[in-house]
Amino acid sequence: MKRRIALLTALAALTASPYSFGETAFPQKGVTFIVPLAAGGGTDILARKLALNLGAIWGQPVVVENVSGASSIIGTQRVARAASDGYTLLVTTNGAIVSNRYLFKSLPYDPDKDFIPVAQLADIDMVLLAHQSLGANNLKELVALAKRDPGKVTYASYGNGSQPHLLMELFNKREGIQITHVPYKGLGPALTSVMAGETMMTLTGRGSGDAAIRSGKTKVLNYNSDKRDPLHLEVPTSEESGYPYFRVATWHGVFAPRSTPKDVVAKIHRDINKVLNQPEFREDMAKRGYAIPTRTPEEFAAAIQEEVKATGEMVKAAGLAPE
Structure with a gap:
């Protein structure tokens, strides 16, 4: 009788547990x-x-x-x-x-x-965000512009070793161009510099760059993804532009x-x-x-x-x- 009661008590406790049978009882704290x-x-x-x-x-x-x-x-x-x-x-x-x-x-x-x-x-996924005055509207036009005026076009990063720095330098090397690096201490200052026209472009997440995009002071040159951004269907992806490696x-x-x-x-x-x-x-x-x-x-x-x-x-x- 005592064994039966003990068994029923154990079954009741198992039924009351938030974990299913065989599931790890985590967390306990x-x-x-x-x-x-x-x-x-x-x-x-x-x-x-x-x-x-x-x-x-x-x-x-x-x-x-x-x-x-x-x-x-x-x-x-x-x-x-x-x-x-x-x-x-x-x-x-x-x-x-x-x-x-x-x-x-x-x-x-x-x-x-x-x-x-x-x-x-x-x-x-990142977007390449540029000041409205930049004389390029996509990656191909950007390469052509940089070849015409080596070193004149600038890009902002959020510090040495940041994603904009690494990807843009790879872009420079692959395409034989010179777009000048201007490092800032964080994404915020980098975006501000592009909106003010102090630098010509930067890389940012679409969400992080939303305010800058809606300000009318910037434009999106490229979308680093497999698919086009549903909110900016006019912007091509890196692969569509002919630069499949341009992605981070x-x-x-x-x-x-x-x-x-x-x-x-x-x-x-x-x-x-x-x-x-x-x-x-x-x-x-x-x-x-x-x-x-x-x-x-x-x-x-x-x-x-x-x-x-x-x-x-x-x-x-x-x-x-x-x-």
Whole structure:
């Protein structure tokens, strides 16, 4: 009789559990997202929206902590050294995982060995945004203009090693032209310089550049994507323009310390996908110019390695030496 009661009690507890049979019981306490970038930026906003929705699914608090500084190195290192239990996760962009390996002689973490890609949250295709006065309306016309006046046309970047810097220097090398680099301390100042006509162009995410586009002071020369932007169907893609290599995208992703159990990684990935597929979440991301990918952790990892190779080529073209 006592055994029967004990069995019934155990079955009742299993039925009441929020986890289905065989599913990893994660999380059992609060989870921390480390964002190695300043509060208020695109990565921070996305991390906080994800945290709010995951918290509702998990019934546990998900806290976002901004640990910025040193080109994302400080926050990224903290996650690399965290316990491999899934309770401390990194929410970051390309720089920490891809670019930093080329920009610094040594890193306090190994971007390949210290992390497991858990989920890709968003892809942000870039646009080549130019001042209205620029005498070119597409990449072919830009190449012709740069050949006529070497060094006269300028582009703004958000610092040495940033995506505009790397891609434009590859463009210079491939096409045998000289478009002059003007580095700024961040995307905001770079966009402001283009709107004011201080520099002639920059690369930005469509969402980030929306205000500049709507201002009437700028124009879009090119869209770095597989498909045309539905909001700017008149703008060709890089491949349509004849420059398929002229492409770079920013992504946001979630990473766990390397030895995190596979079942925990799989559970986090599944639950993040639940959030990404919520209609309200997808609608908000679309307004920001973010595309939501459907990659598995393995596919995300493979895409990162492809990007590592492409970035290496751009760094070489830019003549950058690690500091």
